[in-house]
Amino acid sequence: MFLQILVGFYIGLSIYIIFLFKKIFFQVSEGHLAVLTSFGKVVFKNETEKSLKTFQSGLHMKWPWQKVHFISIMEQMIDLSGDDGCTMAMASDGTLLRIDSKLRFTPLKNELYSFLFSMERSFEHIKGLFICLLHQEIGSFDKKNPINNTTKLNTEVSSFASIRSKRGLLNIQIQDFCKNKIPNSYGIEFNGVDITDILPPNELANALNAVINSQSEAQRLYALTEAECEQRLLAAKKGIAIAKAKAKAIEEDIQKISEVLSELQRNNTLNLYIERRSMEVYSDAKISYIKRTL
Known part of the structure; x- marks a missing residue:
């Protein structure tokens, strides 16, 4: 009986030690940091400077009542698109654009308190902040990058075409603004912020597709008409050449x-030739019908 109690005691002690081991030791993966909270209060390295006590990758110890918070210090990416797969932004001319973009950022080791404990939902907060920033930059993009007079005289460039053609410049402006203005x-x-695609609204996309299709159809009809006209022109040129050849042959025959007739006239035999030809013509008629009134 005593032996059974002793075995049970050791088994319970072993389970407790294993449980205690899991509560005391924790592992931090490479590219991550860990911070501790004790009864809900964060463990500081320097509380006045809000500097957290961090743990690098490896195996570490803590008190059983302390809770571990892991944070990745690698570059992270947030998709700024909404539930529909893109975010909507209004350009300076009132065009509502659909934008696919991604935000790249890295948590600062010395500012982990602000990232972890100053915002309830840090990722959603950052996402909303940069979506507002993106809307602001797109709305004022044409004012910061006006079109020169030569371009205005040649064609009227819409905000959609301007932003799409200068996407790299927009990325640079957003990056400079964030680094200089956001503390x-x-x-x-x-x-x-990587703007992967800029799409027009459905109405504008349909209108652009209709314009492209119309241009393609007009070019096709123009090519067919041009080919038909060239074919007719070539046939007319060939007809003129044939008519000229026939006219030249007839002219040579008449000449x-x-x-011959002039030669006969000079020899005073023209009348004899005419009489002989008349007799030949009459002799070719085998039967003559003479219509008489009854």
């Missing part, structure tokens, strides 16, 4: 007959 109070280092 480190959010606990992140801004790396960039030759005129020379």
Whole structure:
């Protein structure tokens, strides 16, 4: 009986030690940091400077009542698109654009308190902040980058075409604004906003497709008409050449007959030739019908 109690005691002690081991030791993966909270209060390295006590990658110890918070210090990416797969932004001319974009940032090691504990939902907060910033930059893009007079005289460029053609410049302006204007109070280092695609609204897209289809159809009809006209022109040129050849042959025949008749006239045999030809013509008629009135 005593042996059974002793075995049970050791088994319970082993389970407790294993449980205690899991509560005391924790592992931090590479590219991550860990911070501790004790009864809900964060563990500081320097409380006056809000500097957290962080743990690098590896195996570490803590008190059983302390809770571990892991944070990745690698570059992270947030999709700024909405529930529909894109975010909507209004350009300076009132065109509502659909934009696919991604935010790249890195949490700052010295500002982890701001990132972890100053915002309830840090990722949603940062996402909303940069969506507002993106809307602001797109709305004022044409004012910051006006079109020169030569371009205005040649064609009327819409905000959609301007932003789409200068997407790289827009990315640079957003990046410069964030680095210069947004402080480190959010606990992140801004790396960039990647605008992957800029799409027009459905109405404008349908209108552009209709214009493209109309242009393609007009070019097709123009090519067919041009080919048909060239074919007719070539046929007309060939017809003129054939008519000229026939006219030249007839002219040569008339010239030759005129020379023969002139020769007969000079020899005083023209009348005899005419009489002989008349007799030949009459002799070719085998039967003559003479219509008489009854």
